[in-house]
Amino acid sequence: MQTAAPSPQSRRWIPALVAALAIPTFIAFWIGGNLRAGLIWGSLSIVFAIVLVLGGRSDTIRLLRGEDDDERAFALETQATTLTAVVLIVALAALFLVTAARGENPLVYGLLLLLAETTHLGALAVLNRRS
Amino acid sequence: MKNDVRELRGERGLSQAELAGALNVSRQTINAIETERYTPSLPLAFALARYFGKSIEEVFHADGSA
Numbered sequence: 001m002q003t004a005a006p007s008p009q010s011r012r013w014i015p016a017l018v019a020a021l022a023i024p025t026f027i028a029f030w031i032g033g034n035l036r037a038g039l040i041w042g043s044l045s046i047v048f049a050i051v052l053v054l055g056g057r058s059d060t061i062r063l064l065r066g067e068d069d070d071e072r073a074f075a076l077e078t079q080a081t082t083l084t085a086v087v088l089i090v091a092l093a094a095l096f097l098v099t100a101a102r103g104e105n106p107l108v109y110g111l112l113l114l115l116a117e118t119t120h121l122g123a124l125a126v127l128n129r130r131s
Numbered sequence: 132m133k134n135d136v137r138e139l140r141g142e143r144g145l146s147q148a149e150l151a152g153a154l155n156v157s158r159q160t161i162n163a164i165e166t167e168r169y170t171p172s173l174p175l176a177f178a179l180a181r182y183f184g185k186s187i188e189e190v191f192h193a194d195g196s197a
Binding site for chain 1: 155156157159160169171172175187
């Protein structure tokens with residue numbers, strides 16, 4: 001019987017990953033011919049990475065960085081991820097409906113909703129078998 | 132869930148950080164348990180009870196009784 005041990009080093013890579021996302025973001029916008037938008041969106045990634053690094057004593061930032069990585073942190077992370085997924089799915093559904101009502105093609109939003117639903121069903125099936 | 136963790140820790144003169152270190156959890160988790168904002172998993176509840184040399188029922192009170 002074990003309780004989850006804190007692992008201060010566990011997610012130190014997260015700020016670096018967030019900052020690194022600026023590079024493909026910038027390249028994608030550059031290829032698309034919109035250098036200025038690429039710089040803005042890329043900068044957002046870097047600002048978020050800096051907040052993660054300099055977040056210091058904030059418990060929330062520590063949770064994001066995985067410094068208090070125990071069972072409560074895992075439970076909070078799971079709940080936060082669930083809430084994030086619900087917000088994203090509601091937003092996608094709203095965009096799907098608004099796009100369709102405007103007479104435009106809502107295919108991208110529809111496919112993303114389909115992906116979300118099939119992922120949810122698949123995850124439930126696998127988790128149900130494992131538990 | 133109501134519990135006696137704060138009282139038991141106080142009797143032993145332990146800080147939240149010391150108890151957290153002994154149980155391999157964060158200080159925030161001990162604080163959340165003591166203030167009843169977090170109900171620990173069964174393994175952690177067992178670990179807490181064993182640490183204090185008591186049964187789970189003596190440390191945690193599911194029916195709300197002290």
